[in-house]
Amino acid sequence: MKFVLGTEQRDFARVLGRMLGAADTPAAVRAWxxxxxxxxxxxxxxxxxxxxxxxxxxxxxxxAGPLPAEVAVAFTELGRYAxxxxxxxxxxxxxxxxxxxxxxxxxxxxxxxxxxxxGGALVTAALPGAPGGSxxxxxxxxxxxxxxxxxxxDDLFLAAGHxxxxxxxxxxxxxxxPRCGAEPVASGRAxxxxxxxxxxxxxxxxxxxxxxxxxxxxxxxxxYVRQRRQFGTPVxxxxxxxxxxxxxxxGLEFAGPLVHGAAVALxxxxxxxxxxxxxxxxxxxxxxxxxxxxxxxxxxxxxxxxEHDLSLWLGKARALRSAWGSPAGCRARTLDIFRE
Amino acid sequence: xxxxxxPGEEAFRAEARAWLAAHVPRTPLPSLETREGxxxxxxxxxxxxxxxxxxxxxxPAYGGRGRSFLEWLVFEEEYWAAGAPxxxxxxxxxxxxxxxxxxxxxxxxxxxxxxxxxxxxxxxQAWSEPGAGSDLASLRSVAVPAAGGWRLxxxxxxxxxxxxxxxxxxxxxxxxxxPGRPHEGLTYAMFGLDAPGVTVRPVARLDGRPAFAEIFLxxxxxxxxxxxxxxxxxxxxxxxxxxxxxxxALRSPGRYVAAARRLVALWxxxxxxxxxxxxxxxxxxxxxxxxxxxxxxxxxxxAGGPRGAEPSLTKLFWSELDLALHETALDLLGPYxxxxxxxxxxxxxGAWAEGWVFALAGPLYAGTNEIQRDIVAERLLGLPRGRRPxxxxxxxxxxxxAVRERPA
Numbered sequence: 205m206k207f208v209l210g211t212e213q214r215d216f217a218r219v220l221g222r223m224l225g226a227a228d229t230p231a232a233v234r235a236w237x238x239x240x241x242x243x244x245x246x247x248x249x250x251x252x253x254x255x256x257x258x259x260x261x262x263x264x265x266x267x268a269g270p271l272p273a274e275v276a277v278a279f280t281e282l283g284r285y286a287x288x289x290x291x292x293x294x295x296x297x298x299x300x301x302x303x304x305x306x307x308x309x310x311x312x313x314x315x316x317x318x319x320x321x322x323g324g325a326l327v328t329a330a331l332p333g334a335p336g337g338s339x340x341x342x343x344x345x346x347x348x349x350x351x352x353x354x355x356x357x358d359d360l361f362l363a364a365g366h367x368x369x370x371x372x373x374x375x376x377x378x379x380x381x382p383r384c385g386a387e388p389v390a391s392g393r394a395x396x397x398x399x400x401x402x403x404x405x406x407x408x409x410x411x412x413x414x415x416x417x418x419x420x421x422x423x424x425x426x427x428y429v430r431q432r433r434q435f436g437t438p439v440x441x442x443x444x445x446x447x448x449x450x451x452x453x454x455g456l457e458f459a460g461p462l463v464h465g466a467a468v469a470l471x472x473x474x475x476x477x478x479x480x481x482x483x484x485x486x487x488x489x490x491x492x493x494x495x496x497x498x499x500x501x502x503x504x505x506x507x508x509x510x511e512h513d514l515s516l517w518l519g520k521a522r523a524l525r526s527a528w529g530s531p532a533g534c535r536a537r538t539l540d541i542f543r544e
Numbered sequence: 545x546x547x548x549x550x551p552g553e554e555a556f557r558a559e560a561r562a563w564l565a566a567h568v569p570r571t572p573l574p575s576l577e578t579r580e581g582x583x584x585x586x587x588x589x590x591x592x593x594x595x596x597x598x599x600x601x602x603x604p605a606y607g608g609r610g611r612s613f614l615e616w617l618v619f620e621e622e623y624w625a626a627g628a629p630x631x632x633x634x635x636x637x638x639x640x641x642x643x644x645x646x647x648x649x650x651x652x653x654x655x656x657x658x659x660x661x662x663x664x665x666x667x668x669q670a671w672s673e674p675g676a677g678s679d680l681a682s683l684r685s686v687a688v689p690a691a692g693g694w695r696l697x698x699x700x701x702x703x704x705x706x707x708x709x710x711x712x713x714x715x716x717x718x719x720x721x722x723p724g725r726p727h728e729g730l731t732y733a734m735f736g737l738d739a740p741g742v743t744v745r746p747v748a749r750l751d752g753r754p755a756f757a758e759i760f761l762x763x764x765x766x767x768x769x770x771x772x773x774x775x776x777x778x779x780x781x782x783x784x785x786x787x788x789x790x791x792x793a794l795r796s797p798g799r800y801v802a803a804a805r806r807l808v809a810l811w812x813x814x815x816x817x818x819x820x821x822x823x824x825x826x827x828x829x830x831x832x833x834x835x836x837x838x839x840x841x842x843x844x845x846x847a848g849g850p851r852g853a854e855p856s857l858t859k860l861f862w863s864e865l866d867l868a869l870h871e872t873a874l875d876l877l878g879p880y881x882x883x884x885x886x887x888x889x890x891x892x893x894g895a896w897a898e899g900w901v902f903a904l905a906g907p908l909y910a911g912t913n914e915i916q917r918d919i920v921a922e923r924l925l926g927l928p929r930g931r932r933p934x935x936x937x938x939x940x941x942x943x944x945x946a947v948r949e950r951p952a
Contacts, residue, residue: 205550205553205844206545207838207842208545208846210545213545273545422925426927429927430927440921440928441927443918446917446921446922446925447918450860450921450924450925451917453924454857454920457861458839458857461841464842465547467545468546472546483834483835486831531824532820532824535823535824535827535831536820536823536827538830539811539826541831541834542801542804542808
């Protein structure tokens with residue numbers, strides 16, 4: 205057993221983190237929220253160049269995957285730096301097309317995956333029939349392709365357009381209901397299976413992203429309460445403040461192994477992978493949202509302003525909690541974890 | 545990254561499972577917290593030891609099997625899954641033994657560990673005092689130099705299992721502390737609970753059972769060989785014990801995995817499937833038990849259990865999980881949820897009720913959860929020291945605060 209990240213994986217996280225830390229992602233997030241995608245796409249290009257979008261893609265289609273542990277590492281960093289855009293949805297699309305390719309349907313994979321891996325095509329997905337799926341596609345207005353499997357069908361469509369673009373509680377997320385074309389690009393049981401598989405990978409990537417979001421919220425708040433003074437002392441010296449942050453740390457500490465456990469399950473293609481992913485998503489959602497609440501409370505009114513960068517992570521923690529599997533939906537799938 | 549066991553580890557698991565299936569008592573033993581139950585549990589320790597299962601990670605010379613940390617986790621999973629009895633020797637095997645491996649002498653290990661492994665000597669912990677609970681370093685019991693050793697005097701409180709145990713390990717003031725440095729000048733000593741000058745007064749816990757005791761010491765002689773570590777350096781030794789108590793050693797993940805599995809079975813058998821609020825709580829127990837199990841595997845893959853201040857994270861996690869899990873079980877049981885463990889009709893032979901009473905103490909012992917949160921905030925997050933102006937918190941040595949991450 206080696207249930208710990210290897211040196212290369214830790215280096216990958218470090219390199220990615222350093223790159224994103226230097227990329228002024230808060231400005232990119234704010235621009236993305238205004239509909240100015242330029243700065244965000246510049247970050248996106250660097251993320252693609254680091255190989256992040258090829259991590260769920262087999263080598264035959266230009267990727268390096270499937271490498272779920274690396275997905276966990278990368279998406280934790282994307283969450284830590286609040287990178288905007290349909291990153292989780294890209295994982296969903298790549299997992300979907302790779303699974304179809306594994307069933308012998310390679311046309312879509314050949315057409316799209318190499319471009320997605322190198323950042324040449326931006327894709328998103330709506331999988332309302334899959335567990336945790338949503339009728340909305342994230343950032344459909346920015347993407348080159350929107351992949352849709354309508355609820356109750358075995359059909360995969362490339363959307364011909366989309367309905368009105370609507371704001372999310374995360375100002376950097378924009379949601380739209382895709383309009384399916386007349387003819388599906390793939391059909392049959394394999395499509396439904398692939399959609400389910402894609403939703404698992406998306407929930408997994410979202411869980412990893414939530415870990416990063418929660419860690420960023422905790423780090424920023426620790427830094428803030430160390431320097432913010434009231435009653436002549438840093439507010440971080442007060443026990444009520446300390447205890448809230450300690451609980452936040454415990455939540456994140458124990459969500460991490462679940463995300464890595466889900467990575468191992470996905471890597472092995474184990475039948476129990478969906479339950480492991482659901483456990484990771486439930487725990488990471490809770491931990492990140494608790495971190496968001498603690499962060500807001502301990503920043504006080506300044507944290508409630510749109511101007512303060514904390515808002516970038518607060519909204520994301522809330523939005524990702526709902527995306528790709530609600531807390532209750534995830535919990536319902538975890539009861540079989542210890543069944544022998 | 546993987547979660548694979550080697551053939552050797554799988555064989556070890558199978559061997560443990562087979563032995564436990566053949567030896568675990570068919571009907572549960574009477575409560576550990578009664579005289580009769582204590583004797584029954586001691587007999588069980590003898591059986592375990594005869595099969596060389598009582599301390600699998602110890603070197604064979606002391607009665608162990610020289611097994612790895614991961615194999616110990618595996619054994620614990622099998623042990624609790626088999627419904628085996630609570631470990632009456634836990635404070636010895638889980639707390640004193642790791643301390644002796646780290647701070648004891650070879651003579652002490654050779655003399656103490658075999659009798660501990662066999663259940664012949666059952667150990668209790670004698671730390672708290674009426675005036676020194678969370679603020680442990682303010683303790684007043686003393687160790688006074690005497691020819692060939694020390695004389696212990698004072699009063700210890702809340703000593704789990706001391707009502708029926710044989711020996712105890714405790715902390716005593718042996719040297720006057722410098723102002724503002726109360727952690728210095730303490731001595732870690734072991735003594736017999738039947739030694740001249742010792743009076744043990746059992747104390748009933750919430751359910752009336754004598755689960756702990758007060759210990760009165762009146763010039764109790766302790767030879768030099770029964771001091772662990774250097775005289776006056778007891779705080780450092782005690783923090784090693786506390787690390788075991790808060791980390792994985794005392795409350796291993798396998799215990800919660802087994803309990804969560806039983807909770808799911810209870811839910812399937814007894815719950816209204818439409819009660820999604822209860823289902824969510826059952827699922828939470830599963831998720832958290834799995835998280836703790838995986839956390840343990842992570843420790844095994846790194847270099848062993850949590851270190852430094854990290855056991856405080858673990859302690860917060862398992863103590864709250866234990867309580868939530870048993871509260872959920874009692875809620876699931878409807879009107880049967882109020883039956884005490886001793887009731888004829890108590891579901892699962894009273895295991896849920898007994899487990900709940902036991903879990904209630906979790907946030908209190910091993911340093912209250914408030915103390916653990918202070919330690920996490922100050923030593924892992926680097927927040928300013930609050931309780932005590934000069935010296936360290938009663939949970940750890942003085943180390944400069946720094947934001948630390950677990951090794952990934």
